[in-house]
Amino acid sequence: MAHEKDITDLQTGEVKKVNSGFVQLYEDHIPLLLEMLQENRTAGNLFIWLLKHMDNRNALVVSQIALAEAFGVTDRSIWKSDANGKKYALFDAAVYLSESEQDRPLFSTQLVGHAQAKPLNNKPLRTKRTSDFAHDEKE
Numbered sequence: 001m002a003h004e005k006d007i008t009d010l011q012t013g014e015v016k017k018v019n020s021g022f023v024q025l026y027e028d029h030i031p032l033l034l035e036m037l038q039e040n041r042t043a044g045n046l047f048i049w050l051l052k053h054m055d056n057r058n059a060l061v062v063s064q065i066a067l068a069e070a071f072g073v074t075d076r077s078i079w080k081s082d083a084n085g086k087k088y089a090l091f092d093a094a095v096y097l098s099e100s101e102q103d104r105p106l107f108s109t110q111l112v113g114h115a116q117a118k119p120l121n122n123k124p125l126r127t128k129r130t131s132d133f134a135h136d137e138k139e
Contacts, residue, residue: 023051045071059093066098 007018025033037044049070054060068075 020056042071053094053096055092055094057092060096061093062096063098063101065101066096069098069100 005018006015008015033044033047036047046067050060053062064075064078067078071077
């Protein structure tokens with residue numbers, strides 16, 4: 001992120017990121033945040049929870065199940081939306097998974113193109129006989 005920079009401690013040689021974990025709000029948006037907290041405390045809590053868990057690019061991927069568990073509600077209590085007008089989305093993000101979502105792999109980690117043993121079908125290999133080579137040479 002543009003606001004982060006590496007600072008090296010000259011005594012220890014340790015490199016630290018300055019402004020990592022930093023969240024900024026403009027003062028003119030604070031009244032909106034206060035209004036949201038007064039009108040719907042859960043929405044305000046959700047907003048702050050998202051701020052806490054997003055990465056340094058302000059991105060976070062989290063399932064409805066994980067949100068529901070984080071807030072102690074059912075997944076039906078978490079909003080749903082469609083993707084109208086959104087053909088594609090590609091971004092890097094922190095991914096937040098609840099403990100219950102980690103009992104099985106969500107996706108295969110098999111490398112693309114990774115060699116795997118194939119079962120043999122016990123058919124004899126097709127090979128050319130010496131006489132076949134002689135036949136080919138004549139043509």
